[in-house]
Amino acid sequence: MPRVTASIDLAAIQHNLGVVRRLAPRSRVMAAVKANGYGHGAIPVARALEAAGVDALAVACLEEAVELRRAHIHCPIALLEGVISEEEAAQAVYERLQVVVHDHWQIDMLHRLGPEAQVGVWFKLDSGMHRLGFPLEDVPRLLEVLKAHPGWSFHGWITHLASADEPENSFTREQVTRFSHALQGVAGQRSIGNSAGIIGWPEARADWVRPGLIIYGASPMPGQTGADLGLRPVMRLESRLIAVRDFEAGETIGYAQSWTCPERTRIGVAAVGYADGIHRTFRSGTAARVGGRQVTYAGRVSMDMITLDLRGAPDARVGDPVLLWGDELPAEHVAAQAGTIPYELFCGLTQRVHFRYR
Structure with missing residues (x-):
């Protein structure tokens, strides 16, 4: 019996895609499955x-795309970071991948493939994120590149939003305006909205949207869960109790004696730790559930174990299931208590976790 199990609801993935389509009914959907499907299993x-019926998939790099092609995934796949060598560029063409080009050195590299290469490209513009992308004033130069490469298949223009998860921050609207002005009168599909853009900024729902976190049933917006948006959580992470003991008031629990029993307290030990992806930022007071009842972490996370204050589940016993996050305990809430974000919870699971798909 596995120590730690991540149960993945694939029907919830499909349901969440439907929610995206309702939020952005005039947009095509390029769903992000990078980082091993945000830790859920890319294939x-x-x-x-x-x-x-998703319109396209997005990954970070060539290795992720090749994994999908080897698994007989046939729909369009975009490389969000583009390619980093001529060998990668040639393989991207062979695998029928769409290359998101963000710098002139990548154009030069694709050019060296020769005029017969059937290259599919997006051009990424920097509208204010200042991470990847051509300056907006490079648009005329990029149009000349397209004229010089009539064999290339041009898919459109992409930008990325820096602060879409901050509803009161007008910078998102400013980014969309900059992007639109730079492309005034220019042909080509537009792609702007990430998950937060899809939720909070109608103007970001362009020809294409690129949902990530919301596909997996969680919300990127502060103070909001996926359920608030009609999404269904995809991952349920569980362990089990392997020890239950009672300690007197004043006894300390775990490494560095960081938690003290305030009264006679039942403490449970669950078989999960930072070697499974439960980071040490999960401090005392972070919520978990045992047998359907809420309990809290007590003391520091160890490599293979966590200790739990079972006063909320006084009749808990060895073998009882421990829910780390899932339907009844949203990952958004757990992440906030642990001082992180749901992306990191999902992506941080290790190979020791057993995955079960349904």
Whole structure:
């Protein structure tokens, strides 16, 4: 019996894609399955999305795309960071991948493939994120590049939003305005909205949207869960109790004696730790559930174990399931208590976790 199990609901993936389509009914959907499907398993997630009719998938790099192609994923796949060598560029063409080009050195590299290369490209523009992308004033130069490469298949223009998860921050609207002005009268599809952009900024719902976190049933917006948006959580992470003991008031628990029993307290030990992805930022007071009742972490996370204050579940016993996050305990809430974000919870799971798909 596995120590730690991540149960992945593939029907929830398909349901969440439907929510995206309702939020952005005039947009095509390029769903992000990078970082091993945000920790959920890129291949099963991609298969579920392809079966549900997703328009395209997005990954970070060539290795992630090749993994999907080897698993017989046939829908369009975009490389969000583009390619970093001529060898990668040639393989991207062979695998029928769409290359997101963000710098002139990448154009030079693609050019060296020769005029017969059937290259599919997006051009990424920097509208204010200042991470990747061509300056907006480079648009005329990029149009000349397209004229010089009539064999290339041009898919459109992409930008990325820096602060879309801050509803009161007008910078998102400023980014959309900059992007639109730079492309005034220019042909080509536009792609702006990430998950937060799709939720909070109608003007970011352009020809294409690129949902990530919301596909997996969580919300990027502060103080909001995926359920508030009609999304269904995809991942349920569980362990089990392997020890239950009672300690007197004043006894300390775990490394560095960081938690003290305020009264006679039942303490449970669950078989999960930072070697499974439960980071040490999960401090005392972070919520968990045992047998359907809420309890809290007590003391520091160890490599293979956590200790729990079971006063909320006084009759808990060895073998009882421990829910780390899932339907009844949203990952957004757990992440906030642990001082992180749900992205990191999902992506941080290690190979020791057993994945079960349904």
